[in-house]
Amino acid sequence: MGTLAQADCWALRLAEVPPGWRQVPLRTAMMRADGPLGAIAGRAAQVLEWDRSHRHCGVCGTPTELQSGERARVCPACKHTSYPRLSPAMMALVWRPGEVLLARSPHYPMRFYSALAGFVEAGESLEDCVHREVAEEVGVTVQDLRYYGSQSWPFPHSLMVAYTAQWVEGTIVPQAGEIEDAQWFAIDALPDIPPRFSIAGHLIRDTVATMLAAG
Ligand SMILES: [Zn+2]
Structure with missing residues (x-):
């Protein structure tokens, strides 16, 4: 997702909240963490939502694959490519x-x-x-x-x-x-x-x- 204080940031979708952690709605998190942390949280949420909603090709229905080198999901059958939606x-x-x-x-x-x-x-x-x-x-x-x-x-x-x-x-x-x-x-x-x-x-x-x- 980017770096924050020289640490790489990743977006993960978890089935449940790990012990010792607390789930916070995105809007609340962004209000509390204005600036770079809020921006990365917003980017992570958008990328995860795009990833979740583009599992299949919109043209032919084949399961899509993550493209290497750029943030895109590509269809192995017809090459239709999806980018995060804005x-x-x-x-x-x-x-x-x-x-x-x-x-x-x-x-x-x-x-x-x-x-x-x-x-x-x-x-x-x-x-x-x-x-x-x-x-x-x-x-x-x-x-x-x-x-x-x-x-x-x-x-x-x-x-x-x-x-x-x-x-x-x-x-x-x-x-x-x-x-x-x-x-x-x-x-x-x-x-x-x-x-x-x-x-x-x-x-x-x-x-x-x-x-x-x-x-
Ligand atoms: Zn396709």
């Missing part, structure tokens, strides 16, 4: 002077308000995805997308790509089933937002801090 998803913090648009999803594990997010569809650019998701989820239009940063999000294999986007026009219309509530929040009166562990937490705090500093 699902790009965008996140957008929509802003206008003095306010940011935050939404609550019925899918969130906790009851906080966050930036908008959605998976990139086949054939879309990240920018296309931001415009489409923002329009679908809250019914507003945006401009001036600025790249903020990205984060591997191994639940189970997302790559979050975060942007800020300036509101252009439209009043908020939450998408039924996807958005429980969405509102403009004054930057000095935010609701509960995600912890810094997730890129949403960084995106919202950093953007609001920049807006407050700019007055």
